[in-house]
Amino acid sequence: MLKARVTLDPAAVVAPVSRRTFGSFVEHMGRCVHTGIYEPGHPLADEDGFRTDVLALTRELGVTTVRYPGGNFVSGYRWEDGVGPRERRPRRRDLAWHSIETNEVGIDEFARWAAKADVEIMYAVNLGTRGVQEALDVHEYLNQPTGTHLADLRARHGAEKPYGIRMWCLGNELDGPWQLGHKTAQEYGRLAAATARALRAAEPGLHLVACGSSGSSMPTFGAWEATVLEHTYDLVDSVSCHAYYEEHDGDLGSFLASATDMDHFVDSVVATADSVGARLRSRKKIQLSFDEWNVWYLSRFQNQPPATRWDVAPPVIEDEYNVADAVVVGSLLISLLRHSDRVTAACQAQLVNVIAPIRTEPGGPAWRQTIFHPFARTAALARGDVLRTAVDAPVYETARYGEAALVDAVATHDAASGDVALFAVNRDLTRPVELTVDLRAFGPPRRPAGSWTLCDDDVRATNTRDRPDRVTLRPAGEVTADGNTATVTLPPVSWTAVRLAQ
Numbered sequence: 001m002l003k004a005r006v007t008l009d010p011a012a013v014v015a016p017v018s019r020r021t022f023g024s025f026v027e028h029m030g031r032c033v034h035t036g037i038y039e040p041g042h043p044l045a046d047e048d049g050f051r052t053d054v055l056a057l058t059r060e061l062g063v064t065t066v067r068y069p070g071g072n073f074v075s076g077y078r079w080e081d082g083v084g085p086r087e088r089r090p091r092r093r094d095l096a097w098h099s100i101e102t103n104e105v106g107i108d109e110f111a112r113w114a115a116k117a118d119v120e121i122m123y124a125v126n127l128g129t130r131g132v133q134e135a136l137d138v139h140e141y142l143n144q145p146t147g148t149h150l151a152d153l154r155a156r157h158g159a160e161k162p163y164g165i166r167m168w169c170l171g172n173e174l175d176g177p178w179q180l181g182h183k184t185a186q187e188y189g190r191l192a193a194a195t196a197r198a199l200r201a202a203e204p205g206l207h208l209v210a211c212g213s214s215g216s217s218m219p220t221f222g223a224w225e226a227t228v229l230e231h232t233y234d235l236v237d238s239v240s241c242h243a244y245y246e247e248h249d250g251d252l253g254s255f256l257a258s259a260t261d262m263d264h265f266v267d268s269v270v271a272t273a274d275s276v277g278a279r280l281r282s283r284k285k286i287q288l289s290f291d292e293w294n295v296w297y298l299s300r301f302q303n304q305p306p307a308t309r310w311d312v313a314p315p316v317i318e319d320e321y322n323v324a325d326a327v328v329v330g331s332l333l334i335s336l337l338r339h340s341d342r343v344t345a346a347c348q349a350q351l352v353n354v355i356a357p358i359r360t361e362p363g364g365p366a367w368r369q370t371i372f373h374p375f376a377r378t379a380a381l382a383r384g385d386v387l388r389t390a391v392d393a394p395v396y397e398t399a400r401y402g403e404a405a406l407v408d409a410v411a412t413h414d415a416a417s418g419d420v421a422l423f424a425v426n427r428d429l430t431r432p433v434e435l436t437v438d439l440r441a442f443g444p445p446r447r448p449a450g451s452w453t454l455c456d457d458d459v460r461a462t463n464t465r466d467r468p469d470r471v472t473l474r475p476a477g478e479v480t481a482d483g484n485t486a487t488v489t490l491p492p493v494s495w496t497a498v499r500l501a502q
């Protein structure tokens with residue numbers, strides 16, 4: 001059998017697990033909001049029209065932070081349209097997704113949903129068609145104690161207490177020519193700096209996120225980050241990263257190695273940010289907010305004819321995920337955790353229906369897509385500190401990303417409980433790998449206290465309305481422990497989590 005080995009040491013700490021790593025994203029796009037989180041006529045809708053089945057799945061997923069309201073949508077959005085009496089809210093064109101926005105759900109409703117889901121809101125302001133004043137206005141509406149015009153308006157709309165939103169995204173993907181209000185790095189850098197300055201004057205303690213590139217394949221990647229950070233270095237806390245992966249032309253081997261690209265992406269943005277910091281003689285370190293990541297079959301979407309009708313909440317990019325997609329999602333989470341010293345927030349895009357772990361049918365059930373499982377387990381088990389996890393494993397050659405390790409892994413250690421959680425993927429298409437976990441540095445022996453594997457003889461298997469649990473987690477086979485060495489067998493094309501308790 002193929003063999004791999006990881007050595008863990010409680011003293012080799014990368015950083016504490018940031019709970020914000022387990023963020024998600026709700027955009028006014030397709031059926032994410034309408035018939036996703038919100039469907040007033042649904043038999044399971046609560047008094048506010050929220051689907052309680054989706055709320056329960058959101059809690060089960062372990063989501064901590066949710067970015068809202070977009071995405072491309074936010075770059076043409078007027079937040080005022082979504083507040084106050086519903087009957088007076090305007091219907092508008094959403095040019096980003098060629099649909100009609102009814103504005104039935106706005107920030108007050110979303111904040112109610114977020115409280116029920118027990119998640120923190122990460123709010124994105126429109127720096128596409130709007131600017132500093134509108135950012136200040138929405139901040140006053142959301143975060144200012146009563147006693148000023150917009151704060152009092154919020155109170156009249158039912159929310160006396162400010163929402164206290166900490167994380168604020170300064171626009172979305174403004175490097176992209178598809179973005180309403182697309183800008184050059186200089187133009188955006190200046191606007192982001194002015195907006196950050198204004199927001200800090202209003203509330204100094206906010207966590208502000210400047211837009212990085214919308215992807216590492218953008219021609220301006222790197223140069224964009226450098227210019228934007230030259231304008232904003234002292235004013236923002238984080239720069240955003242966005243990455244979507246898909247299997248191209250049946251090349252499963254490359255697809256399974258997608259996390260090597262994410263590793264490289266993170267390292268590149270860190271290097272760029274640090275070089276700006278060095279030039280500015282700053283000791284501050286910019287954090288990364290990986291606030292859009294997932295598997296997305298973008299090429300299928302790009303090959304579709306453009307929409308001609310103006311519909312409310314039409315189905316858009318409702319990708320149905322298979323086993324391999326879930327293994328890749330698990331491996332992307334491994335990459336994000338591995339970089340916890342710099343990636344302090346991340347949002348899987350998106351939460352419901354739109355490239356999402358949760359799917360719904362209007363008037364019908366909600367179910368877990370395959371990608372739900374590695375996310376939920378990782379969010380539940382990753383506690384304490386992320387450990388530097390060196391993996392000694394065979395390598396293989398990929399057409400897209402060059403050499404990649406057959407096994408990738410990361411581990412966390414919770415000093416309070418003594419628990420170690422190990423997350424691993426086997427990228428081999430046909431062969432299992434025996435993974436040995438060397439825990440000798442831990443002292444008291446650890447015993448296996450739970451294991452979960454996602455794999456299937458059919459890597460294309462999916463969950464559907466009629467077979468919602470076709471793909472789910474099962475106990476990993478053969479986890480043994482001998483003193484302070486544990487062994488687990490990783491099936492081909494699989495994601496596995498193991499809990500080792502004291």
Ligand code: AHR
Nearest residue numbers: 027071072073172173349
């Ligand atoms: O998540 C879907 C879209 O992908 C978002 O609206 C946009 O920011 C990104 O390009």
